[in-house]
Amino acid sequence: MKVVIVGYGSMGHEVESVLLQRGHKVICRVDPAGNGDAKTVSPDLLREAEGVIEFALPDGILENIRIYSETSVPAVIGTTGWDKLRSQAGDIVKQNKSALLWGNNFSLGANLFFDLVSRAAALINSIEEYDIMVNEYHHKRKKDSPSGTALTIAEKILQNLDRKKVIQPETLNRTIRDDELHVGSVRGGSIPGIHRVTLDSDADTIEISHTARNRGGFALGAVRGLEWLSGKTGFFSVDDFIRDILPS
Ligand SMILES: NC(=O)c1ccc[n+]([C@@H]2O[C@H](COP(=O)([O-])OP(=O)(O)OC[C@H]3O[C@@H](n4cnc5c(N)ncnc54)[C@H](O)[C@@H]3O)[C@@H](O)[C@H]2O)c1
Structure with missing residues (x-):
């Protein structure tokens, strides 16, 4: 998959190495600190994307989610600290019939x-x-x-x-x-x-x-989450993803 990474801090770097190990391509890294390829998310930047993985800070998260949803790019959100905005985010995803998977712990x-x-x-x-x-x-x-x-x-x-x-x-x-x-x-x-x-x-x-030995487990869960999300429609939590991959 062609993936855009949003938030290129410690988790963004971990996600990049797992994506490459699993045969995906990173087409853009977004980070306002200037250490990526772009400073903000825009529809233009997602034109070729088949997925987004975000591990950033929660400021402006609804605007980012709106862009992922309106461009129909499946998004995995590992960013924490936006629990109070969860239902608004769910509404945006449902209105646009897009796909989003969020979780506070992707390990x-x-x-x-x-x-x-x-x-x-x-x-x-x-x-x-x-x-x-x-x-x-x-x-x-x-x-x-x-x-x-x-x-x-x-x-x-x-x-x-x-x-x-x-x-x-x-x-x-x-x-x-x-x-x-x-x-x-x-x-x-x-x-x-x-x-x-x-x-x-x-x-x-x-x-x-x-x-926990390192942060690689979070990145692997997020990348596997994106692979699982691809082709689906809906607002999912990491519990939905895990329940689906574990035998009952
Ligand atoms: N869900 C999980 O499993 C899990 C696991 C580890 C960390 N996290 C969360 O992931 C986030 C990032 O963690 P980290 O350890 O990589 O932090 P970090 O500080 O190393 O990196 C965060 C990066 O996000 C960038 N950033 C800030 N606002 C942004 C925005 N609006 N758009 C794009 N980039 C932005 C910062 O410039 C920074 O480079 C935090 O919210 C953390 O709590 C979640």
Whole structure:
């Protein structure tokens, strides 16, 4: 496919190398910082494009999505921080009968992990002896706690385990309630990201963990997402894509 990359920062560069490895062609890189071939997205620039992959900042994202949609170029949006604009973006895509796939975490491994955690939580729904908790570790420069990925994991557990009702991310100076799911965050060193889910009973402990090694997993998920999106029409989330490629 002939692909335009929007946002040519660390993720843009990762996406470019995965696209080339998988036999695609990068026809243009867009970045306002001047390190690409163009500074803004325009319909003219997309004339030959068969796909767009965007990992940029959310300023002006609706204008970009309007251009992708009006030119009917399938777009994968990895940019985060535009959750409040999601329904407007969906309307633009539906009006134009175009194709867009968005996701806050395109890592195939992380999405497999979400599925494993969902199944584990569903399995202990009827085995009351097991409690469940979440822990995550990240490098000392990370600004948010808990990580967005840890919150997604916690939401999956709440969706699948009736006895947990509330996500509790704080340090507690009291005993934890049975309906609270504790999510702990540790910061230090250079760790790209470790997420661990622990199932614990009086008799034993089961741990499921995901350890990110680099950012290549996000880029691979986005490129595979674009391959999946090609030929479709609609406003899709990464969950739709993953559900479709995983056996049921
Ligand atoms: N969905 C995922 O799986 C996933 C994974 C990693 C990062 N991200 C997100 O991807 C985005 C980029 O991450 P990064 O690590 O590459 O950041 P980065 O800072 O290395 O690069 C961002 C680039 O986008 C450019 N940019 C800013 N506004 C733009 C615009 N309107 N149009 C085009 N380019 C623009 C910047 O000049 C910069 O070069 C962030 O929103 C980040 O949270 C998502």
